[in-house]
Amino acid sequence: MKLVVQVRLLPTPEQAAALEATLRAANDAATWVAALAHTQRVFRNYDLRRHVYGQVKDRYGLAAQAAQHVIKKVADAYATLHAHVRKGNLGRPGSVRRERVLARPIVFRPGAAQPFDDRCLSWQLDARTVSIWTVGGRMKGVAFTASADQLALLAAHRKGESDLVCRDGRWFLIATCDLPDVPVRAPDGFVGVDLGIANIATTATATATGTGTGTGTGTGTGTGDGVRHSGKTLNAVRHRHRELRRRLQAKQTKSARRLLKKRRRKEARFAADVNHTIARRIVTEAARTGRGIALEDLQGIRDRVRLRKPQRVTLHAWSFHQLGHFIAYKAARAGVALVHVDPAYTSQACSACGHVAKNNRPDQETFACTSCGFAEHADVNAARNIAARGETGWAVSHAA
Numbered sequence: 001m002k003l004v005v006q007v008r009l010l011p012t013p014e015q016a017a018a019l020e021a022t023l024r025a026a027n028d029a030a031t032w033v034a035a036l037a038h039t040q041r042v043f044r045n046y047d048l049r050r051h052v053y054g055q056v057k058d059r060y061g062l063a064a065q066a067a068q069h070v071i072k073k074v075a076d077a078y079a080t081l082h083a084h085v086r087k088g089n090l091g092r093p094g095s096v097r098r099e100r101v102l103a104r105p106i107v108f109r110p111g112a113a114q115p116f117d118d119r120c121l122s123w124q125l126d127a128r129t130v131s132i133w134t135v136g137g138r139m140k141g142v143a144f145t146a147s148a149d150q151l152a153l154l155a156a157h158r159k160g161e162s163d164l165v166c167r168d169g170r171w172f173l174i175a176t177c178d179l180p181d182v183p184v185r186a187p188d189g190f191v192g193v194d195l196g197i198a199n200i201a202t203t204a205t206a207t208a209t210g211t212g213t214g215t216g217t218g219t220g221t222g223t224g225d226g227v228r229h230s231g232k233t234l235n236a237v238r239h240r241h242r243e244l245r246r247r248l249q250a251k252q253t254k255s256a257r258r259l260l261k262k263r264r265r266k267e268a269r270f271a272a273d274v275n276h277t278i279a280r281r282i283v284t285e286a287a288r289t290g291r292g293i294a295l296e297d298l299q300g301i302r303d304r305v306r307l308r309k310p311q312r313v314t315l316h317a318w319s320f321h322q323l324g325h326f327i328a329y330k331a332a333r334a335g336v337a338l339v340h341v342d343p344a345y346t347s348q349a350c351s352a353c354g355h356v357a358k359n360n361r362p363d364q365e366t367f368a369c370t371s372c373g374f375a376e377h378a379d380v381n382a383a384r385n386i387a388a389r390g391e392t393g394w395a396v397s398h399a400a
C-alpha cells in the first residue's frame with residue numbers, strides 16, 4: 001500500500017530564498033509549457049518533451065531532471081482535467097463552466113508542488129536534513145522535522161519522488177512510502193462506525209447487551225461499546241472560523257482574501273488532526289479486540305446529512321470521506337478487516353428487533369423502538385446496525 005509522509009522543512013532565510021526561486025522557476029516554466037500545450041493542442045508527455053524540453057532548460061535555468069518533471073507535471077495536469085471533462089464533472093458540452101475551463105490554459109501557482117526524484121533530492125535521516133537541487137546549485141543541510149513514526153517509515157519504505165511545496169510561507173516535502181501489504185486477519189465480530197455531526201463517529205458492536213453502557217463522550221478512550229467521538233470541539237472551531245470568514249469576506253481586500261485562505265487551511269488542518277485521532281482510536285481498538293470494522297458506504301452521504309446550508313453539507317461530506325479514508329488505510333496497515341455497508345435505514349431500524357419506523361427516533365439523540373421498547377442513544381443504535389451489516393457482508397463475501 002502507498003502512504004504519504006509529509007515533513008516540514010526548516011530552511012534558513014538563505015535556503016528559503018533558494019527554494020522559493022527554484023519552485024517559482026519550475027512553476028513559471030510549467031505555466032509556459034501549459035500555455036504552449038494549450039495553443040498547439042499537444043498534451044502527451046512524450047510529444048510535449050520533444051517540443052519544449054530544450055527551451056524549458058535554457059529559459060528557466062532548470063536541470064535535466066527538473067525540466068522533465070515540469071513537462072510531466074503539465075501532461076499529468078491536462079490528463080486529469082480531460083478526465084474530469086469526460087466524466088462530466090465540469091458540466092455538459094457547451095455549458096458555460098466547461099467552455100470557460102477549456103478555453104484557458106492551465107496556470108501553476110508559484111508555490112505549487114514540484115516533484116523531486118532521488119537524483120535531485122537525498123535524505124539524511126539521522127541528521128534530519130535533506131540535500132536538494134536548486135536553481136542556484138545543490139543545497140545541503142536543509143533541516144526538517146519529523147516524528148519518530150515518520151522517520152521510521154521514511155527509513156524503511158520511502159520510494160520514488162517527493163513533492164516540494166510551499167503553503168502560507170511554510171515549506172514541506174511530501175514523500176511517498178510503499179509498504180508491503182499486511183494480510184487481513186479473519187475478524188472476530190465487527191465494530192460499526194456511525195458518522196454524524198454532533199458525534200463525528202460513534203462505534204458499537206452488533207452483539208452489545210444492555211442499554212447505554214459506557215457512553216464516553218468526546219475523548220473516549222475506546223473501551224467497550226457505544227463510544228462517541230464528539231464533534232463539539234471541531235464544530236466550535238468551524239463556527240468560529242465561519243464568523244471570521246463572514247467578516248473577512250465583507251472586506252474584499254487583497255489582504256483579507258489572503259487571510260481567508262490561511263484560515264481555511266488552518267481549519268482543514270485541524271479537522272484532519274481530529275480525523276486522524278479518531279481513526280487511530282477506532283483501528284487500534286479493533287486490532288486489540290480482533291474485530292473488523294464496518295463503515296457506511298459514503299456514496300449517499302449528501303442525502304443523509306441534510307442541512308439547510310449547502311456549504312456545510314459539502315464540508316461535512318468532505319470530512320467524512322477523509323475520516324473513512326484514514327480508517328481504511330490505518331486498518332489496511334494493521335491487517336484489520338474492513339467492510340463498507342449500505343447505510344439505508346440504519347438510523348430508523350431497531351438494532352434489537354429489526355423493526356423499522358421513522359418514529360423509532362423521536363429526536364436527534366434518542367432511539368426508542370415502538371415495537372419492542374429497546375432504547376439507546378440514536379447514534380449507538382445506528383452503529384450497532386452498521387456492525388451487524390458488516391458481519392453479514394463479510395460472511396457473504398467470504399462464503400465462497
Ligand SMILES: [Zn+2]
Nearest residue numbers: 350353369372
Ligand atoms: Zn425493537
